[in-house]
Amino acid sequence: MNWSAIRAIYVFEMARFFRTLxxxxxxxxxxxxxxxxxxxxAIGSRIQEIxxxxxxxxxxxxxxxxxxxxxxxxxxxxxxxxxxxxxxxYELLSAPVSFLxxxxxxxxxAATKALFIGVIILxxxxxxxxxxxxxxxxxxxxxxxxxxxxxxxxxxxxxxxGSFEQLQLVPLLVVTPLVFLGGSFYSIxxxxxxxxxxxxxxxxxxxISGFRWAFFGSADVPIAVSLFAIAGFTAACLxxxxxxxxxxxxxxx
Amino acid sequence: MTPILDVRQLxxxxxxxxxxxxxxxxxxxxxEILALxxxxxxxxxxxxxTVCGITRATSGQVIVGGHDILTEFRAAxxxxxxVPQEINLEPFEKVINTVQFxxxxxxxxxxxxxxxxxLRQLSLWDKKDNQIRxxxxxMKRRVLIAKALSHEPRLLFLDEPTAGxxxxxxxxxxxxxxxxxxxxxxxxxxxxxxxxAEAIADRVGVIAKGELLLIEEKASLMAxxxxxxxxxQLSEPLEAVPDALARYNLTLCDNGCTLTYAYDTRAERTxxxxxxxxxxxxxxVLRDVVTRQSSLEDIFVGLVQDETGDAA
Numbered sequence: 001m002n003w004s005a006i007r008a009i010y011v012f013e014m015a016r017f018f019r020t021l022x023x024x025x026x027x028x029x030x031x032x033x034x035x036x037x038x039x040x041x042a043i044g045s046r047i048q049e050i051x052x053x054x055x056x057x058x059x060x061x062x063x064x065x066x067x068x069x070x071x072x073x074x075x076x077x078x079x080x081x082x083x084x085x086x087x088x089x090y091e092l093l094s095a096p097v098s099f100l101x102x103x104x105x106x107x108x109x110a111a112t113k114a115l116f117i118g119v120i121i122l123x124x125x126x127x128x129x130x131x132x133x134x135x136x137x138x139x140x141x142x143x144x145x146x147x148x149x150x151x152x153x154x155x156x157x158x159x160x161x162g163s164f165e166q167l168q169l170v171p172l173l174v175v176t177p178l179v180f181l182g183g184s185f186y187s188i189x190x191x192x193x194x195x196x197x198x199x200x201x202x203x204x205x206x207x208i209s210g211f212r213w214a215f216f217g218s219a220d221v222p223i224a225v226s227l228f229a230i231a232g233f234t235a236a237c238l239x240x241x242x243x244x245x246x247x248x249x250x251x252x253x
Numbered sequence: 254m255t256p257i258l259d260v261r262q263l264x265x266x267x268x269x270x271x272x273x274x275x276x277x278x279x280x281x282x283x284x285e286i287l288a289l290x291x292x293x294x295x296x297x298x299x300x301x302x303t304v305c306g307i308t309r310a311t312s313g314q315v316i317v318g319g320h321d322i323l324t325e326f327r328a329a330x331x332x333x334x335x336v337p338q339e340i341n342l343e344p345f346e347k348v349i350n351t352v353q354f355x356x357x358x359x360x361x362x363x364x365x366x367x368x369x370x371x372l373r374q375l376s377l378w379d380k381k382d383n384q385i386r387x388x389x390x391x392m393k394r395r396v397l398i399a400k401a402l403s404h405e406p407r408l409l410f411l412d413e414p415t416a417g418x419x420x421x422x423x424x425x426x427x428x429x430x431x432x433x434x435x436x437x438x439x440x441x442x443x444x445x446x447x448x449x450a451e452a453i454a455d456r457v458g459v460i461a462k463g464e465l466l467l468i469e470e471k472a473s474l475m476a477x478x479x480x481x482x483x484x485x486q487l488s489e490p491l492e493a494v495p496d497a498l499a500r501y502n503l504t505l506c507d508n509g510c511t512l513t514y515a516y517d518t519r520a521e522r523t524x525x526x527x528x529x530x531x532x533x534x535x536x537x538v539l540r541d542v543v544t545r546q547s548s549l550e551d552i553f554v555g556l557v558q559d560e561t562g563d564a565a
Contacts, residue, residue: 002327002360004357004358004360004361004362005357005358005359005360007357008353008354008356008357008358009354009358011354011357012346012350012354015346015350016345019345082343083343086341086342086343086344087337087339087341088341088342088343090305090307090335090337090341091335091341091355091358091400092358093305093306093307094305094306094307094330094333094335095330095358095359096326096327096328096329096330096331096359096360097358097360098327248309252307252308252309
């Protein structure tokens with residue numbers, strides 16, 4: 001195992017994050033605050049409690065997930081796409097590193113950034129609403145797994161993308177709708193039966209449900225199913241990445 | 254001694270069917286400098302990219318320092334440094350960070366003294382905290398070289414390292430190459446500048462259309478293939494070549510003061526002895542006799558034209 005290479009990639013990627021720390025930090029804080037003002041205070045005050053939780057607090061897990069998923073994908077996809085775009089990938093390909101080390105470096109850094117943003121949003125939330133975390137360990141575990149699995153997905157998108165437009169395409173057309181329709185702002189049980197059934201095909205539902213369970217102790221789907229879903233998703237991403245490096249798809253001619 | 258680089262029957266076809274390498278065999282000894290010459294699209298970069306692991310060979314085998322580049326890629330690649338042809342650098346990164354990154358990527362522990370030595374050697378030390386985008390083209394090229402040297406490779410590939418750089422950097426480059434050679438580093442460089450190959454290479458390989466046309470000691474190549482010219486400078490100018498010397502195909506130049514005779518060192522008889530005897534028999538008074546050898550460039554152009562012409 002070339003640990004030194006993993007560290008080099010990780011440090012290099014984190015340096016990019018710290019160069020733009022103000023943007024990385026400000027934008028999620030600002031957008032979260034806006035969500036709390038609009039949904040929590042303005043509209044939320046007219047919405048009754050959901051499963052015994054005030055609406056402002058109810059949306060906290062979903063908001064964290066929304067940002068964490070978006071950040072994990074965009075950081076990881078950009079991290080590997082940029083070297084491809086400017087040509088510095090030659091160095092990765094000619095270095096004594098295995099695909100595992102490349103993935104560990106890039107995905108590790110992207111997941112760290114996403115985790116950082118997630119924690120910031122949680123802290124911001126404390127300023128606006130009363131949030132209690134019933135299962136802190138489970139909360140941390142869900143957060144870590146989400147950061148990791150969506151950073152893996154982002155890595156795949158970054159390898160696949162042939163242009164900056166394509167880099168934005170999947171997050172915009174697939175991930176954002178899935179997250180919004182995944183119960184970030186509502187409970188699945190509030191939907192008409194047909195839409196409830198459809199929602200169960202949305203993988204993000206299981207994530208948000210599990211994450212919300214860690215906060216409030218109630219969930220749309222059983223916690224075990226949620227855990228199973230995210231583990232399966234992580235495994236699927238790993239399989240795809242393994243295949244990419246085995247075949248050299250889109251990176252090695 | 255086992256060669257540090259052993260390439261056997263290396264073939265590379267791209268997805269569109271283009272055959273970039275058609276069974277290249279190449280052995281390079283430790284510590285030598287090999288210059289690969291060839292026109293654009295000859296396969297120079299494909300050859301280097303395949304050895305370095307950037308492209309995959311269709312068939313054939315490459316062994317670096319006794320390690321197969323596929324089955325023992327870690328051991329093989331640790332030995333290799335690559336300076337690519339294109340200037341590929343992260344624009345917002347600092348010089349020192351990108352060089353440290355390269356060293357780490359190749360599995361070497363952090364070593365500030367070595368990095369400083371390399372940066373100083375390349376006149377980059379003053380710029381170490383600059384962002385790469387703020388550097389000139391020549392400086393960026395130096396950063397690429399620093400990255401390749403950062404992990405102390407034993408086999409260094411320089412893919413047209415001096416294309417489009419100023420004279421100063423080219424001289425620096427040659428000095429660095431000399432220094433590396435003294436340390437026992439093996440160097441393979443591709444170049445368009447034949448004077449570069451002439452100046453620093455021990456051996457010269459000529460590649461065209463995916464085939465290695467020849468690989469030979471530079472000195473013996475020039476001796477074997479060189480066209481030579483004999484200039485007979487006369488004290489008194491001539492109006493025309495004397496009839497007695499007609500069969501030598503001489504040309505009269507320099508206002509009739511020089512008779513020029515072209516001959517091939519490869520020929521069994523160069524005809525010089527007879528020519529000089531006949532010249533003295535005509536009673537001409539000689540001021541000087543000079544021989545000149547054609548440059549590597551002339552040899553190269555002749556070779557590529559011959560071979561590609563035959564193949565067509």
